[in-house]
Structure formats: C-alpha cells, structure tokens
Amino acid sequence: MACPRNLRKVLPALVALLAVTAGCRLDMHLQPYYRPFAKSDFFADDRSARMPVEGAVARGDLHEDTYFYTGKNGDIPGDALPFPVTKDVLDRGHERFNINCTPCHGRVGDGGGFIPTRGFRRPPSYHIERLRNAPIGHFFDVMTNGYGVMPDYASQVTPRDRWCIATYIRALQLSQNATAADIPAGQQVPSPPPQFRDIGNGATLPEIATPAASEGEPK
Template structure:
C-alpha cells in the first residue's frame, strides 16, 4: 500500500496548488469600463473619452527638426538637404518622382506628362531659369503644400521621400542642362537613340508628339 501512503502525503500540497492557481482571480477579469464614445456621469462634460493633455505629442511625431519638415529657414526655402545626398537618395527620388510626379511633369520634368494632354493645366518645365535657380527647399515646400492648381503630396509621400524627390529634380535639372564640358575628361558621349531630339545645348529630350484632337483612322 505504498502508493496510498504517498498520495496522502502529497494530497495537501496538491490541493493547495489547485486552490492557488484556480481560486479567486476574477478581480482583473471583471472591471468597470466604458464602451467607445459612451456617455460618462463622472466627468463634467459627459465624455468618457478624454482629450489628450495639452502639448501631447503622438509617438514618432515630435517634429523637432523644423527644416526637415518645412524645407524653410524662417520664411525662406533653404538650399540644402537635411541629410547627405547619396546614390541611394537619388535612386529613391527617381522612383518616387516617376510614380507621383511624371503623370503631369513628365519623366524629365519638362511638363509633358500625360495628364496635361487631357485638359489639366500644363505645369512649367523644371528647366526654366526661375526653377533652376530655385533653392532645393522650394521643391520640398511645393510637394508639402501644393502650388496653384497642383495638389499637395504631404499625405501620400513621407517627408524623407519628398526630400529625395527634391534632390532628384535638381539632378534632372543638371542633366537636362548639361553640356559636353560637364562630361569627365576621357569619357565618350554616346549618341542619343533616335527617339531623342537634340535641344541645342548638348542635352536631349525625348520626343513627345503634340496632343492631337483629330480622330485617327484605325489601321485595318
């Protein structure tokens, strides 16, 4: 009968264990709470949902670096990127530019996007003197706040990506206004493919057929 004796010995401990794990733990399971937007009798304004304390900043939204978020120093656009320009930054800028800006501004930023051929105002070319001289923070500001009929892209494009786009626009401006003297010594300039046209200063732009209103006959 050795096993019964053993059982008698461990039984008190076993019972204590069961009582300890299962007993009397409903205190945290049932507690008072408000359903979302429910009325409260406790607060004077009857709202159960409280406003955040004044000056509350959502996590990740402490916009300490004003230049990074506005592109401006005081009221004027600054002329530098708030982080180093690398090949990765320009690649990212090209990708985002091609997604968000080319429908109107065209791949090279000459304003020959598709949307203007359907009646939207044609944007100015980025290669006009005024915009070539514009500080880089200006492009960031236009993306962030919009300009004239152009909507802003603040909610679609994250701040860092807006800077990448601004950097890429500057690169486009340099590329579209480059001359043979900008080519490093000893490097050959390949002749442009036939679908590109010479715009006279050594740079080339893709040929885009002017919009036509005539209805063409379908080829048979």
C-alpha cells in the same frame, strides 16, 4: 494498467496547464470602462474620451528636426539637403518621381505629362530660370503643402522620399542644362537614340499624343 502511449505524451502538458490555471482569479479584471467614442454622463461635453492636453505630441510625431520636415529655415526655404546625397537617394527619388510626379510633370520635368493633355493646367517646366535657381527647400515645400492648383503630396510621399525626389529634380535640371564642360575628363557619353534627339524645349522624350476624344465622354 499502463497509460496509452498518446496520453503519456500529453500528460506533462496537462499537468502544467492545471498548475498555471489554478492561479486564475478575477481580481481587478472586471472594471467599469467605456467603449471607444461611447457617451458619458460624467463629463460636461458628454464624451467619455478626453481631448489631448494642448501641446501634447503623439509618440514619433515630435518633428524636432524642423528643417527635415519643412525644408525651411524660419519662413525661408533652405538650399541644403538634411542628409548626404548618395546613389541610393537619387535612385529612390527617380523611382518616386516617376510614380508620383510624371503624370503631370513628364519624365524629364518639362510639364509634358499625360494629365495636362486632358485639361488639367500644364505645370511649368522645371527647366525655367526661376525653378533652376529655386532652393531645393522650395521643391520640398511644394510637395509638402501643394502649390496653386497642384495638390500636396504630404500623405502619399514620406518626408524622406520628398527630399529624395527634390534631389532627383536637381539631377533632372542638370541633365537638361549640362554642357560638354560638365562631363568629367575621360568619361564616355553615349549618344541618345534618334527618336530622343532634338525634341526642343530641352526635353528628350517624344511628345505624348493626345487621344482623340471618343463619343459620349465627358468634355
């Protein structure tokens, strides 16, 4: 009797499966082991897991390039970028700044973000003398370790993105303190729409109105 059509199709696969599983043995497959975090009577501290040897470094966590990860040479913030500045770096910094920093620092970095209008301390403007002269490593360090009441952004913003943001802040600082002499010859600069002119404080965006506190809201 001829094999049904379907069986003839799967027969080679069945034979192959038999050949493979025929070699199955248990050998060392069944070994004593601890489930993660299980208690152990063997070690004095009752833990089954051992602490890493002091100085052990997880894969990918060596951070050999200290400047890239701290923005400092020794204890002193450096004034160099650890990679070349490109348009992509600035665009990335622009985007990450707008997401992570503008709620407090405002789009132009003058400290006119929304959160300070609701009671959080108003951050200093990036356009004050001290911050204009601060080395770029300082901005990286503020994001990495926080500053005063400002929390750090080490877990939200990757080291590379922190450099991109710091670069963008430098561009913001330039944008608020540029003179006609900074414009390359022959370059046309469109004038801003009226609502963005002469806001004072070097800022070019309108003030964000403080919403009227509604009843029952926590003060």
